[in-house]
Amino acid sequence: MGQPDHLSSPLRKAAILERFDSVSLPETLEICAIAMTELDQSEIADRKRQARRVVRVLKKTYPVAECALTHNSAYQLLTATILSAQCTDERVNSVTPVLFDKYPHAEDLAKSTQKAVEKIIHPLGFFRAKAENIRGMAKKLVDEFGGELPQTLEEMTSLPGVGRKTANVVLGTWYGIASGVVVDTHVKRISKLLGLTDSINPEIAERQLKAILPKTEWIQYSHRLIHHGRQICIARRPNCTECPLLRMCPRVGLPPLKNS
Numbered sequence: 001m002g003q004p005d006h007l008s009s010p011l012r013k014a015a016i017l018e019r020f021d022s023v024s025l026p027e028t029l030e031i032c033a034i035a036m037t038e039l040d041q042s043e044i045a046d047r048k049r050q051a052r053r054v055v056r057v058l059k060k061t062y063p064v065a066e067c068a069l070t071h072n073s074a075y076q077l078l079t080a081t082i083l084s085a086q087c088t089d090e091r092v093n094s095v096t097p098v099l100f101d102k103y104p105h106a107e108d109l110a111k112s113t114q115k116a117v118e119k120i121i122h123p124l125g126f127f128r129a130k131a132e133n134i135r136g137m138a139k140k141l142v143d144e145f146g147g148e149l150p151q152t153l154e155e156m157t158s159l160p161g162v163g164r165k166t167a168n169v170v171l172g173t174w175y176g177i178a179s180g181v182v183v184d185t186h187v188k189r190i191s192k193l194l195g196l197t198d199s200i201n202p203e204i205a206e207r208q209l210k211a212i213l214p215k216t217e218w219i220q221y222s223h224r225l226i227h228h229g230r231q232i233c234i235a236r237r238p239n240c241t242e243c244p245l246l247r248m249c250p251r252v253g254l255p256p257l258k259n260s
């Protein structure tokens, strides 16, 4: 038996999301508003077409786009990703050689002291919380997962300091598992400029991107947009005249280009 109409609508999805502990009331209201518009199939079709065009150009422009965080194992990638919150990858890469030299495996970090870890990661900001998180993560990895990284989103996000974005980065980059679309500051901003999402809420943006991008592109789309955000579509001064996406980019929210 099919679901009654009012239960099969996007409002039902919004009602389910409302029960997520991580979603606050204002976010829930935004989800409801967006969910209402998701009924518009022609808009979804337009965004899918736009996504196909964008992916084609990104693939040509950045054929090889990899995670910029230096790592040699899944544990190291996870640690570096936790440390990269509110911080640039370059800065993380400047401290991880010392950190991984001293604690090459989860077992080593699990036995560390808070003070010793704080001293190494001090330049990254939020060093107390970050030290607690990576030490807690390492302990749980050793105690509950035999020192190996789990391969599901649910298990990954049960680790201290690991949210959905961090879990998606590691599952996608290390294991090639497309568990979601990584929505960092570049992906969120540029996807909006390109008209592929209309939300600045990362959870909503991810949901909208997953709906229009083929699953096979989820991992690389984020890597490529991050490169694009660093090289061309720079936050305060996007270099639109040099951008290979210009002819298809509506530049949502930006003033018109001079001489255009």
Ligand code: SF4
Binding pocket: 190, 193, 194, 232, 233, 234, 238, 239, 240, 241, 243, 244, 245, 246, 249, 250, 251, 254
């Ligand atoms: S055209 Fe401009 S706004 Fe659009 S993606 Fe390129 S640099 Fe960014």
